[in-house]
Amino acid sequence: MYYQCSLKGFTASGSGEQVCYDHLGCFSNKDPWGGTLYRPIASLPDAPDHINTRFLLFTKDNPDNFQAILASNPNSTGSSAFKASRKSRFIIHGFIENGDDIWLTTMCKTMLQVEDVNCFCVDWSGGSHTSYPQAVNNIRIVGAELARFIGFLKSNFQYSLSNIHIIGHSLGSHAAGEAGKRMPGIARITGLDPAGPFFHGTPEEVRLDPSDGVLVDVIHTDMSPLIPMTGFGIDQPSGHLDFYPNGGSNMPGCSAISAFKLWEIDQLVEGPKEIIFCSHHRSFKYYTESIVNADGFIGYPSPSYKAFTN
Template sequence: MKAVLCVLLSVAVYTATAGPLDIGEGKYSRFIEYPDGEGVFRMVDLKAEPNTELVNQIERNPADNEYYLFTRRNPTSPQRLTSNATSVLMSNFNPNSPTVVSVHGWMGNLDAANNIAIRDAILDNDNCNVIIMDWSKLASADYSTVVAGVPAVGRGLGQFLNFLGSVTGITLDSIHLIGFSLGAHVVGNAGKQLNGRVARITGLDPAGPLWDWNPNRLHSSDAVYVEGIHTDAGPNGIGIGFLTTVGDVDFYPNGGAAQPGCSTSQCNHQRAWEKFAASVTYNHLTGRRCSGTSEIVSDTCSGDVLSMGNADLTKQVTPGLYRVNTGSEYPF
């Protein structure tokens, strides 16, 4: 009980307002542990010099990202889409269906657990085009290098979506971008490339280290509707994710710092995509709007009700901060 109170009290000190929660980078030590795509913690030096050669290469060739299409006709066997129109026109891509793009985080790839769970949930729920973006060429580098290259990777995704529209006729109001951890900032930069016109972005526990004051992080202006789901603020806000608001709506499951059934930061972090995938299937996780972080921490929010997650491209929302209470096991 004392441990829980310590976490809650540390979160409470941020602010009692409903405005942006900008927390400085000084809260992080130089060396932190951060989970890779398999959930294995690796030591990260936040002051390491980025590999500028690799970053420059990514910036020159943002099309190096790889895109894999899944539909109900090929739910587990990917079709690779390239900037060659033939690859799109000969695929199962259906321009009359919504398009969902899932993006992994650091050290992830096509087969990252978040991608598989989201793909399966989306296809079970609706007849969609699910595109998994594999940006492992950059994501497999050291953390500082990856952070430096994220804007270029995001621009590449935005450019690819423009190309997809030119080939198939799809419009940006039929697209939902979903990014986990560092992937949340990737989709934010894709949204910037598209001038904020994509229908929806969902940021799943956006990465915190080196992003709190970073102008390239996910922002509410990056899409028509941006939703953040924060699950690992950690004690004193020092978690893999962060409390900083990123969207029109920001959800803080169970207060946003520690999740039921979890004993590690990595587990808390992954709960973001696990709960999102469950919400696509059941649309059962409901939050209440809060007047500020003090209500989030004390679980006394009493404002408007809003479903967290789901796959709705046109959610009707009252912007703000929301707390949602969940269980400890799937579907939460």
């Protein structure tokens, strides 16, 4: 159930429009959400029933087959394998992906090898398979629905925010940030190569930043400046701890992609994804590997990668 309200007229930098949804609040396309240097396209998010956010739960009781909990019906949590005695980890995918893609389910299953947790893959595929600018705006709904679900756990299961860890890849990193902004006190948020296009240079309210969680840690693997754009990751610190394996871009074994412009992203991703997203995807591959081989990933404080290599 939702209602929509819009201000009269629309301009990329002026009065703008907004859309409102029960339980989630209102979403505007005004500055800083659109019509700016870093966000030239002003769009409103799609409706929640179109995005259809789902929480796909894996536990030690059901390690091979998830139980789907709809964001629109959190009451079904009570009949699921969720246990309030466990910590909960939420994994959020990015652009043109699905919540049951193999990298998310593999990460959940790897966690269950070493700890007894509620592992949720957050599926927002109804909002990710669209144009990139639209997906950028849809994650605001995803973050809001995740915050609402966490609030439900807190109210109905006396669940502590100290037990919550949100892990987001690419656009999912900023969805995690939105959830943290709406639900202050989340213990940990991990950003896996947070998306750069439409986020680099924006105010903190738009993107993942250290204030979104008690601990925000970030792995950068495909950093790129705004001009020339040669990668999909944000080229600025985004957490309390930012890790830059191999300098944060051009991962070993990955081919560099040609420079592209903001408006060319949708055409670019029609190519071979294993090549285009090679460095971008290393972030979740490194993170998954670190779950079982933590000693193989050691970070050293350094002012820059050049200083580190010297």
